[in-house]
Amino acid sequence: MTAPADLRASTPRGGAVARGAKTAFDVKSVRGDFPILHQAVFGRPLVYLDNAATAQKPRAVIDALTGYYARDNANIHRGLHQLSERATAAYEETRSKVRRFLNAALDREIVFVRGTTEAINLVAQSYGRTHLGPGDEVLITTMEHHSNIVPWQILCGEKGARLRVAPIGDDGELLLDEFEALLGPRTRLLSVVHVSNALGTINPVKRLVEMAHRRNIPVLLDGAQAAPHLKVDVRDLDCDFYALSGHKLFGPTGIGVLYGRERLLEAMPPWQGGGDMIASVSFEKTTYNRLPYRFEAGTPHIAGVIGLGAALDYLESIDRDGCIAHEDDVLAYATRTIAALPRVRLVGTARRKTGILSFVVDGVHPHDIGTILDRQGIAIRAGHHCTQPLMDRFGVPATARASFALYNTREEVDALAAGVRRVLEVFRA
Amino acid sequence: MTPDLGDLYQEVILDHNRQPRNFGALPGANRRAEGFNPLCGDRVTVQLEMQDGVVQDIRFQGSGCAISKASASMMTESLKGRTREHAEEMFREFHRLLTGVAGAPDAAALGKLVVFGGVREFPVRVKCATLAWHTLRSALENAPDIATTE
Known part of the structure; x- marks a missing residue:
């Protein structure tokens, strides 16, 4: 990777530092920077979609600490x-x-x-x-x-x-x-x-x-x-x-x-x-x-x-514009894919969104969704997300929430969708 | 179904989740308690009609996951007509079934409730299964005069 330049040069009053030539955003290479992602959970590749709770750390951060x-x-x-x-x-x-x-x-x-x-x-x-x-x-x-x-x-x-x-x-x-x-x-x-x-x-x-x-x-x-x-x-x-x-x-x-x-x-x-x-x-x-x-x-x-x-x-070392475009693509894909599943309803359909897909499945409590996904190696959050008044506003006790980071992929969205289908099977919903 | 998920979501549990028994308000209740699991937001209200130390009637209300709902539903079924002592004994056995603490549970005493044995393999879900029972215990401990507003 090349030396970082001021990433906010594109914003109105960002320091007008010349943008360094960065390698185009490559999710595969980014995933390689996060050691924790490369493990199996219950015999399946880990699909970490709980980034809004806490994000994983790149090797550089772990090395800086030690x-x-x-x-x-x-x-x-x-x-x-x-x-x-x-x-x-x-x-x-x-x-x-x-x-x-x-x-x-x-x-x-x-x-x-x-x-x-x-x-x-x-x-x-x-x-x-x-x-x-x-x-x-x-x-x-x-x-x-x-x-x-x-x-x-x-x-x-x-x-x-x-x-x-x-x-x-x-x-x-x-x-x-x-x-x-x-x-x-x-x-x-x-x-x-x-x-x-x-x-x-x-x-x-x-x-x-x-x-x-x-x-x-x-x-x-x-x-x-x-x-x-x-x-x-x-x-x-x-x-x-x-x-x-x-x-x-x-x-x-x-x-x-x-x-x-x-x-x-x-x-x-x-x-x-x-x-x-x-x-x-x-x-x-x-x-x-x-x-x-x-x-x-x-x-x-x-x-x-x-x-x-x-x-x-x-x-700063990654191509942030490419990264944002990638994240937008994954969220849009997840929105389409998960919304198309039977008995699923999205909670939160604002025109401008980032990083988060909250949903409920008719007849299945989010905690059960969380447990069934977990057994397939998929980590999501199920609960009120420390926003109880908001849950009340939507008339739900809780939601299932998949939250994405720059290292998540469309393939992981497919795994999530398969996981939710499994939920429907288990519950014969 | 992978065996472990099947152990948790047994047919009888799914059935009670879909169609909970004894669900709703109990107009003649003289004991009442609310249970809340702040970790996950599950809520349950247990209402009892106690007469001469016997559970004449029992109902529950609330929202929660399949495990907590089925547990509450099956609890109400197994306690109707039982004495307070019997109810407390069942709670102890149920707790033993879920946690493995204090030896093997008495399967005969638990009856149909043994289907919750699979929950033991899912430690974060144990509280889902015991919420209704903890609420029951606090309802039993209520003096009748501070019971229900229903």
């Missing part, structure tokens, strides 16, 4: 010794990689957290607690993950504020008129998912941000499912906060990112106290550290950050 522990392990930002310098450099280099990945303006707008959930909690506890009062409102949507519901419920409960929920249509698309009507004089924050983890809907987030900003309402985007599939440009989207998880992006678990607009982060109080987040401490007074360290109390997940850096390098 390499860090084998050669460079040390605490960061304080050691005077060589190992600490190396660890600190690798940690801070990853911050720059994330900044480039999101096309943020500044490294200090990138805060490392445990994951999307923690990023949202940080905003709720720091920004939310200082900006919300009784009668104020936070607006979310029906298709939010519990991690973008519960932190706001906690905050609203504490502040006497109100959580408002923008409705969606039967296809799983946000109803934009109803949405806009909910942006009111008391709305203090809009927090919305970029790509729904249960439906795959790509929300028109740029438009939502515009609507909110016209009323001076800041916007947090939950990018957990978007970052693995779409090019994300926080300056083009003009969002104020963007949250993502490393492990869904082919990096390690336990590491994630909060992007925050510098102006907002600067004005936000710390939410956790401890080492690394301070400039000086006395028993009388503590001066907090500058951005982003003010929000990174305690020894962070250094290996996780370095692994995330390796994951971003990996993504």
Whole structure:
């Protein structure tokens, strides 16, 4: 593979770096980069379609983790010794990689957290607690993950504020008129998912941000499912906060990112106290550290950050446009193939989708689908996907969800379809 | 059908899944409990009409997978007319059947419920099969006066 260039050069305000000549996307070669995919489960080749829960890791990420522990392990930002310098450099280099990945303006707008959930909690506890009062409102949507519901419920409960929920249509698309009507004089924050983890809907987030900003309402985007599939440009989207998880992006678990607009982060109080987040401490007074360290109390997940850096390098090394085209093709093929099966109904049929195919089979509970597919080596998720209000909206207790990543193929979709036919046989449905 | 899936989805289980017995509200109930498996979202409500320590009538409601629905359905069938002690004894045997803990189950005491023996090979599904039974136990433990709103 050739050296990575700036992948976001095609986006409006992406750094205008010349695009390096990349090898055209080749799924076979990409599969070769992921060791875990090459195994049998119950005597069948593994078909891993649970990527929305967590994605598999390329060899480069696994090597970065073991390499860090084998050669460079040390605490960061304080050691005077060589190992600490190396660890600190690798940690801070990853911050720059994330900044480039999101096309943020500044490294200090990138805060490392445990994951999307923690990023949202940080905003709720720091920004939310200082900006919300009784009668104020936070607006979310029906298709939010519990991690973008519960932190706001906690905050609203504490502040006497109100959580408002923008409705969606039967296809799983946000109803934009109803949405806009909910942006009111008391709305203090809009927090919305970029790509729904249960439906795959790509929300028109740029438009939502515009609507909110016209009323001076800041916007947090939950990018957990978007970052693995779409090019994300926080300056083009003009969002104020963007949250993502490393492990869904082919990096390690336990590491994630909060992007925050510098102006907002600067004005936000710390939410956790401890080492690394301070400039000086006395028993009388503590001066907090500058951005982003003010929000990174305690020894962070250094290996996780370095692994995330390796994951971003990996993504930069592949032809991302070709990759997105491949993923779109696999999802379109899966949609056609699975929808054509008898007794199957898709849940979530938005016009713009990525990565996710949720479905139910008449007369068969999703958990039974999950078990029967598992015995054929096919890993999917069956359940409410941490979106119980959304399941209620569709009147189902759960769905079966196949979620795709860049290494999945049409052949695997065929295996899934055969698996679902087997479900129908077992249930004589 | 591969033998292992066949062990799990036996015909009688599929039949009770399609046509659950004793499904619905029980107007004369004096004991009631709700069961919930937060892991998978399965819900079940068990209602009992107890008289002199005997299960006069029992019904269940809820949503869940084939295993949980069939288990609830077959539980209601095997408990009607039984004493509370008998019901608790069956729960112990059923638990033994599914987990293999505390020795071999008493097949005669379990009767038709032995079809759930296959669930043991699917550890993540054991809770599906026991949800209704746990709910039953909490219904039995309810004092009659805090029973039903039905």
